[in-house]
Amino acid sequence: MKMDAPCNSPRPEKLADLTGKLRAKSRKITGPRQAILEVLRQHRHPLTNKEILATLAAGNCDLATVYRSMHLLENMGMVKRFDFGDGVARFELLGEGEDGHHHHLICTECSAVVEIEECFPCALEQTIAASNGFKAITHKLEFFGICPQCQ
Amino acid sequence: MKMDAPCNSPRPEKLADLTGKLRAKSRKITGPRQAILEVLRQHRHPLTNKEILATLAAGNCDLATVYRSMHLLENMGMVKRFDFGDGVARFELLGEGEDGHHHHLICTECSAVVEIEECFPCALEQTIAASNGFKAITHKLEFFGICPQCQ
């Protein structure tokens, strides 16, 4: 089960829309950045920086540049960071106006990833915030299990 | 806000009970292991391996030994690993018969930790499992916000 290449989610933005966001913030539109954005656009799953690098056409980009680009895109709100608890960061491109808040169901055998639409704790965040005096509450939630193919 | 030293959770086991579990599995009861268990027993919060080492009485234990001990205790089900998304593993001692399934509310400013008793996704795990054909489902959930003192 690879669940990779073609994606189920909509792909609302063209590469030009993405680079436009860079331009709007006076960031330069370079070769590596375009290539990275294109990889993210075509693989709408959480990807590690190494996976992004490996997918890049001619390997014509340094790993350090991928790290720096992901920091930039994360700060610009174009990408969301996910953490599957294995000590490696993963990134997913966000659609227009999307806040990126969703969760995943991850196979512990083959690492297949299914996106989960429902977000249960969302409605209860305010309750938790109020009863503990916290503000600006967010949460991270990921599910783990064994997918049909691996059973 | 440090929320450290004294703990609100019950402390149902004495050190002898913990070492007894080691003995029951033919593991040796050594100085470092007793010291580590005592630290975990007195600080019932998720602790990093470095924090455990620093809290150890005379620093008379190697960091590699802490890592190896936490692997052992995790495999024996005496300790649960938590991941706050900052790339560092944290461990918390489990009480007798406890499965350790609970979540935390973490201050993004000062790292204060509050334990959350309720587990909302638990009831819905089966639904998610069924609709995706997954088995053996678990989840990780942590909340983040700004605590009263840091606001």
Next chain:
DNA sequence: ATCGCTGCAAAAATTTTGCAGGTAA
């Protein structure tokens, strides 16, 4: 007397940073 455990050191793996040169604007 075993066999497991520890300390020390080195290695792995992920991520960050310094710097000199190159490129988009």
Next chain:
DNA sequence: TTACCTGCAAAATTTTTGCAGCGAT
């Protein structure tokens, strides 16, 4: 031209592992 960006290399962090010797049983 100017400021930003890139590649390369080195460093910083977290975690794992090899190995010789010590220690619990």
